[in-house]
Amino acid sequence: MEKGYASPRVRAHLILIMFIVVVLTCMAQTFAFAGMPVAGQQATDFVLPGLLNGQTLSLKDLTGKVVLLNIWASWCTSCKEEMEDLMAVQEQYGLRGFAFVAVNIDNAPASAVEFMDRLGTKMKKKPAGILLYDKDKLVPKAYLQRAMPTSYLIDREGKFRKIYLGSFSKSTLAALKADIEEALK
């Protein structure tokens, strides 16, 4: 064997290890997003208290309505930026059987309540939609949330219709409205 070179057996082992490492690396993304809900799948039910009051609400209570479930937090800047737009969507489609449900996942609700108060003052009206509080992060865990914020469009039968990772921009908001229109038909 020439000096400085591995024997064929060692080389074969190293190549095998490298192959396994490459396969694992390539599949990492798949593992990370595995188990995420898909369109057509029944949305897991939950019962949560309100953010501004203690009144509890479950997803089942909204059966028959098209629901936009938005998971947000007061420490998430982009969540706060899109909130006003999503409330405008609620105002636009609310009377047609649409419900915007904002689930807050802060460790303590104080800053979320404060944000909603400020938003109400800015909009000069009560924040639209159903505001829930999920201290134990049951919804993000059940729905395997992989981005902050994430919104789930749920149809009248309680099945996922579309999942939106990240916040909405002006252009994606137009796409959301088109999806809601489609779901309301």
Add this chain to the structure above:
Amino acid sequence: MKRYVIGLSLLSLLCLAGCAEKLIRVQPYEMEHFAQDKMQFTPLGPRTVFETHIYSIREASAGGLSGFQGGCGCR
């Protein structure tokens, strides 16, 4: 041979680091503490914005902090 093995091991570790970042990670909904101001690289976030602004003006060149256009004002 030794160098060959060390090189491959380092490369493997590098690839595995990529796996770890994706597989074992803090979930997005668990990042409340990471989002706090005190977790920023600089503890003086808002002050840094002003300092950068002043630095840019003093250097008479936009982008004076970057490697590109070193702040000589000779764009």
